[in-house]
Amino acid sequence: MSMDKATMELLARRAGLAKALTEFPDDVAAAAKQAADVMSKIKQPTDPAAEPWPPMKAGRGL
Amino acid sequence: MRDGPVGELQWLSVAEAAQAIADKELSPVELMKALLDRVAKLDPRLNAFITLDAEAAMAAAKAAEAEAVAGRLRGPLHGVPVGIKDIINVAGLPTTCHSKILTDNVAKADAVCVQKLRGAGAIVMGKLSTHEFAIGGPSFDLPWPPARNPWNTDHHPGGSSSGSGSGVAAGLFPMALGTDTGGSVRNPASCCGIVGLKPTYGLVSRRGVFPLSFTLDHIGPMTRTVADNALMLQAIAGHDALDPGSAATVNGHYAANLDRGVRDLRIGFVRHFHEIDTPAEAEVTAALNHAARALQMEGAEVRDIRLPTLTEFGAVNRVILQSEAWAIHGPWLRERPGDYGQLSRRRLMAGAFMNAGDYVQAQRRRLEMIAEVEAAFRQVDVLLCASSMDPPCRIDRPADIDRTYPRQARTPFNVTGHPALAMLSGLSVDGLPLSVQFVCRYFEESTLFQVARAWERSAGTDKKHPAIV
Numbered sequence: 001m002s003m004d005k006a007t008m009e010l011l012a013r014r015a016g017l018a019k020a021l022t023e024f025p026d027d028v029a030a031a032a033k034q035a036a037d038v039m040s041k042i043k044q045p046t047d048p049a050a051e052p053w054p055p056m057k058a059g060r061g062l
Numbered sequence: 063m064r065d066g067p068v069g070e071l072q073w074l075s076v077a078e079a080a081q082a083i084a085d086k087e088l089s090p091v092e093l094m095k096a097l098l099d100r101v102a103k104l105d106p107r108l109n110a111f112i113t114l115d116a117e118a119a120m121a122a123a124k125a126a127e128a129e130a131v132a133g134r135l136r137g138p139l140h141g142v143p144v145g146i147k148d149i150i151n152v153a154g155l156p157t158t159c160h161s162k163i164l165t166d167n168v169a170k171a172d173a174v175c176v177q178k179l180r181g182a183g184a185i186v187m188g189k190l191s192t193h194e195f196a197i198g199g200p201s202f203d204l205p206w207p208p209a210r211n212p213w214n215t216d217h218h219p220g221g222s223s224s225g226s227g228s229g230v231a232a233g234l235f236p237m238a239l240g241t242d243t244g245g246s247v248r249n250p251a252s253c254c255g256i257v258g259l260k261p262t263y264g265l266v267s268r269r270g271v272f273p274l275s276f277t278l279d280h281i282g283p284m285t286r287t288v289a290d291n292a293l294m295l296q297a298i299a300g301h302d303a304l305d306p307g308s309a310a311t312v313n314g315h316y317a318a319n320l321d322r323g324v325r326d327l328r329i330g331f332v333r334h335f336h337e338i339d340t341p342a343e344a345e346v347t348a349a350l351n352h353a354a355r356a357l358q359m360e361g362a363e364v365r366d367i368r369l370p371t372l373t374e375f376g377a378v379n380r381v382i383l384q385s386e387a388w389a390i391h392g393p394w395l396r397e398r399p400g401d402y403g404q405l406s407r408r409r410l411m412a413g414a415f416m417n418a419g420d421y422v423q424a425q426r427r428r429l430e431m432i433a434e435v436e437a438a439f440r441q442v443d444v445l446l447c448a449s450s451m452d453p454p455c456r457i458d459r460p461a462d463i464d465r466t467y468p469r470q471a472r473t474p475f476n477v478t479g480h481p482a483l484a485m486l487s488g489l490s491v492d493g494l495p496l497s498v499q500f501v502c503r504y505f506e507e508s509t510l511f512q513v514a515r516a517w518e519r520s521a522g523t524d525k526k527h528p529a530i531v
Contacts, residue, residue, distance in 0.1 A: 003415070015414035016392070020399035020407075027404060031411035035384065039416065041377035045426045052425030053277070053432065 008032040071096040072233030073527060076142050076290035079236060080183075083130055083141040090130065090141030094123035094185065097143055101187075101234050104530060107215050109207045110229035112148045113155055114188040119143065122185040139297055140183030145230070145238040147223050148189040149196050150281070151270040152176055159272050161194045162205050162401045163394055173270025174305070175239060175281050175298045182297040187235055190225030196246055196274045197222065197387065198405030199463050211253060211454055212528040213494050218457040220253030220450075222246040226284045227254035232530055237294050238284045243274045244379050245449075245472025247282040248484035252497030253454040255486040255526060257291045257514065258284045260472075262504045263479030264309030266295075267302035275386040276307065277425075278379065278476045287524040288485070288515040292317040295507060311505055319512035324360050327513065330367030330442035335471040339372035342451035342469075349487035349496045354446055356520045357513070367438050367445065370431050375474040378431065381416055381424035382477075388413020432478045444513050445501040447471050449484040453494040471499060481507050483514050486523040 082088035126141040151169035191209040200208035209224035211217040212232035219228040223240030227250025240247040242260040251258025266281040283294035302308040336342035358364045391410045451469035455462035475482035487498035502510040
C-alpha cells in the first residue's frame with residue numbers, strides 16, 4: 001500500500017505536522033512510507049469476532 | 063577491610079561482590095573507587111554515561127561500608143554498584159531520555175525498579191546512554207554522543223539500552239537496568255556479549271520509566287552472568303498496584319533451577335527465523351547450531367518448531383509501538399520537530415500515518431500470534447532462536463546500521479509478552495560478540511535461567527570479556 005505525495009501531505013497536516021512538513025519534508029515522507037510498509041505486512045484476522053489484545057473481558061490476561 | 067585479593071574488581075560478578083562485602087572481605091568503598099577510576103579512564107571512549115553521580119555514589123558506598131561493618135546488610139545487593147538507563151527516573155538526577163526535549167527534566171522520585179534495587183542494597187552510579195527516547199539508533203545529532211562497543215569502539219553496542227550494555231561489558235559496573243520495547247535490552251546484550259533479560263510483560267513495574275509503548279514496554283536486568291541476572295530480577299520483580307500493566311502474581315524464586323542442567327527439558331529450535339525469514343550471517347548460524355548441539359549433549363531434547371514469520375511479528379510490533387508512541391510524542395513533534403534527532407523523528411512520526419483501525423487490527427493479530435506461541439509451548443518447554451542475525455556493524459556507517467538493525471528475532475516476544483533472554487553464543491572472526499536467545503512460558507523465568515546457565519557453563523561465556531584497557 002503506497003501513499004502519494006498529496007495524500008501524505010494531507011495526512012501530515014491533519015495530524016498537525018505542518019511545521020515538520022516545512023522543516024523536514026524528507027523525514028515526514030520517510031515516516032509515511034514506513035507506516036504504509038508495515039501496515040501492509042499484517043494479516044487481517046479472518047474471524048470477525050477476533051479480539052484485540054488485551055482481551056476485552058474480565059479475567060486473567062497473561 | 064579486605065585481607066586478600068578477591069580478583070580484578072572490575073570483573074567481579076554481582077554475586078561475588080555481594081558475598082565478599084557480606085563476608086567483610088571487600089569494602090563497598092574500595093569497589094566503588096575502582097569502578098569510578100575505570101569509568102574515568104574508559105568512558106571518554108565508550109560514552110556509556112550521560113550523568114555520572116560519582117559524589118553520591120561514593121557517599122552511598124561509605125554508608126554501605128559502615129552498615130556492613132556493623133553487620134547490617136540492606137539486602138542481597140548490599141554495596142553493589144548499578145547503572146540506570148536514562149529513561150528510568152532516579153530522584154534528583156535528570157531523566158533526559160538522551161534528548162534535547164528533556165534536557166532539564168529532573169526526576170522527583172525513583173522509579174519503582176530503582177527503589178527496589180536500592181532497597182536490596184544496590185548503589186546507583188549514574189544515568190546511561192540510550193537511543194533517543196529508546197527508539198531510533200546510534201545518533202550523532204543529539205546533545206550527547208552515542209555509546210560505543212567495548213569489544214571494538216568503532217562498532218555500535220546495540221540499543222536502545224546502549225550505555226547499559228557497553229558499561230556492563232566493559233566492567234564499568236556489574237549490573238544495569240535496561241528497557242525493552244522491540245528488543246532494547248537484548249540487542250545490546252547480544253552486541254556486547256552479556257546477559258540481557260526481557261521478563262514476562264508486567265513482572266517488573268514500569269512506574270517511573272518514560273514510556274515508549276504502553277503495551278510493549280518491559281524493564282529488564284543486564285549483567286555479565288546468568289546467576290547475576292536472576293539475582294537482579296529477584297530484586298526488581300513484583301506486583302505494583304499503581305502500574306496498570308503490572309501482573310498480579312507472587313514472585314518466583316528465580317535462581318531455584320540454576321544448576322539443575324537441562325536433562326529432559328524439551329527445547330524448540332526456531333530455525334526458520336534465521337534460516338528463512340531473515341537469513342543470518344554464517345557465523346551466527348554456526349554458533350546457534352553449536353548451542354543447540356551442546357544443550358542436546360547435556361541431555362535436552364531438541365526439535366524444530368515453527369512460529370509466525372518474523373516479518374509479521376515485526377510489522378505488528380511496529381504498528382502498535384508507533385501508534386502508542388505517537389500518542390506520547392505527537393504534541394512535541396508538532397511544536398518542536400527540530401529538537402529530535404533525525405532517526406527518532408522519522409520513527410516517531412510514522413504513528414501519525416496510522417489510524418485507529420490499523421492499531422486495533424494489529425492488536426487483534428497480536429492475540430492470534432500469542433495463541434500460536436502458546437501452542438508451541440504445549441509441545442516444548444523452552445524456545446531457542448537467534449537474537450541478532452549479524453555481528454554489530456561499524457557505528458559510523460548509517461547504511462549498515464539501517465540494514466542490520468531490523469535483522470533480528472527479538473520483537474516477537476515483545477508482541478507476545480513471553481520472557482526472553484539473550485546472551486553470548488560465541489565470537490566472530492573479527493572478535494565481536496554473536497548471540498543466542500532463549501524464550502520460556504509466562505512467569506517461568508527460572509526455567510529460562512536454567513537453560514541459559516547450562517549454556518553459560520558449557521561455553522564459558524561468563525569468562526569472556528573485551529580486552530579494552
